[in-house]
Amino acid sequence: MIPFIPAMIVPYSWSLVLFVVSFFLVRTSIQLSLLSYRLILATVFACLIFYFYPARFSFSRSIPDDWTQLGYQFLQLVDKPFNQLPSLHVSYAMLLGVSLWDVVASKKRWGSAAYRLLLTGICTLIALSTVLTYQHHLLDMFGGVVLAVLVMILSNRIRNALVIKHLTLGVIGFLLIAMTGFYFANMSMIASKVVEDLAIIIASYWLISFTMLACAYQQDKPIRDIRWFRKCSSGRLTVYTRIKFAPIIIIYNGMSLLGQWYFKVFSKSQKYPLTPYAINDKVKVVASARLMQMDLSSHLTYWLFGYDLLERSIVPEKLPYSVHYQIIVVDLAAEISSHTHNLKIAANSSVSTTVHYLYLPLLDLQPLNDVLLQDYIDLFKQIDALIQSAETQAITANNESWVEDSQVKDDQVKDSLITRDHPRFCVTAI
Structure with a gap:
């Protein structure tokens, strides 16, 4: 009508x-x-x-x-x-x-x-x-x-554009995967139903994963709620996290590998561009992306001892005095695992070094303007506590060494004993 x-x-x-x-x-x-x-x-x-x-x-x-x-x-x-x-x-x-x-x-x-x-x-x-x-x-x-x-x-x-982005990626990915499975099923005369059903399962998994990710960005304080992107003590994403967010984790790892390849190929003119910034004579700060395991030893030597020592190929163990180093890794990336584990391996194989791990997801999980000031304060409190703990251990070790070697009169030997366990810190934001 x-x-x-x-x-x-x-x-x-x-x-x-x-x-x-x-x-x-x-x-x-x-x-x-x-x-x-x-x-x-x-x-x-x-x-x-x-x-x-x-x-x-x-x-x-x-x-x-x-x-x-x-x-x-x-x-x-x-x-x-x-x-x-x-x-x-x-x-x-x-x-x-x-x-x-x-x-x-x-x-x-x-x-x-x-x-x-x-x-x-x-x-x-x-x-x-x-x-x-x-x-x-x-x-x-x-x-x-x-x-x-x-x-x-x-x-x-909706709190921010990241919620929209992941909802959109979820729906678009679902439609593309499902339609691809539909067309392949119609093109193939063998197991067409299996192909289409498999595509629907994968597409649904993609949609659910990105919907959960959008919910994570919608939270008021997701930076405190680490259950969304939980990591173990060594900075690796847990199995449960990988299962929940496999699509986005695969994408980010691909981007990470691409970034590492670009860093290695196109930074030849600056072999070690990640220059540490010295806060004082004991503390250096380095900001870097996740690095390849094969490059960690070279970067670690460069951070701790400088470019000249690295170019002269001097092995850290042959240095006149053994200095104990403390490395504090601040992990800011939620969607990819940190290379803290590989850094520990590289540190133990070269110098006397203790690696600490702190987790504060800031980059893609949460915009900077959504991060609470208290989160920064808690982070620096943890760093300060680690530094004070290392200094206390160094003083205790120095006192014990002084008592054991009280019969030694050579001032040079005494100075070397005091220097041996003196802590030096390298704080890296990775």
Whole structure:
């Protein structure tokens, strides 16, 4: 009983124009972020529904022979009658109307009222045109309204863009994997059902993993809740963490290997660019990415003893005095394992060194502006406690050495004994 009105093809085409123009109408970064969140969420969720419920328009539509004919011919070419429920035209119209409601600020009340009346009229005509052009059914229109309402509720509660990013990656990955399995199953005459079912299982695993990751970013204090990315005492991700977030961990490890390869190939002019910054004569700080195990010994020697000693190939064990070094590793990356374990192996094989491990995920797990000041304070308290503990052990060792060698009168020998267990620190943020 709904009439077909050919002229409604005009407001139906306004949806694309309003979609593009909306990004130029918003006035603040907050409005731009909220607009982007809403449109991305609506598109992602709609595509997911299209996959599970691929509705099609139920009856054919004749092309009119008046001035609107060209518009309907173009529509028939670019907008096929598939993926009907929900109607994205309706969802976009509502979301754009709400997002652009306050972008025009006029000193005169009639100016703002006229703008809002015009915006409401455009969005209403776009929504009505979906059924009056016989492009959607009435149920599709209601589905678009429900989707828009859900997206507006959800977008107002999202904490940062990382939540949107991982939800989007989850849905896109699911669709790509599932469709790839579908096409391979149709191309293969053998075990086609097995191929399609396997693709669905992998795609579902991908979607669940990224949805959990989005939930981790949505937490108020995920930096304190290490159950999302739990690591053992040596900085390695636990098996449970690897199972939960295998897709993102595989991606990050691939990026890490690529970074290590780039560092090795394109940094030949600067063989050891990770120059330590000396806080004082006992403490140095080095910021580095995760390094290859084969390079750790060279970097460790460079950090502790300098470039000249490394170039002269002097073995640390042959130094005149044995100095005990303390290395404190501050792990800031949540999604990949630290190379602390390999660093311990390299340190034990070269010099008398103790490696400590501290975990403070900051980089991709949490934006810097979401990190609490107390987390920084706790980190520096832990570092200070480790340094004081090492100094206490050094004083105790020096006193014991002094008592045992009290018969020795050579001042040079005494000085060497005092120097032997004096702690030196290298704090690395990896």
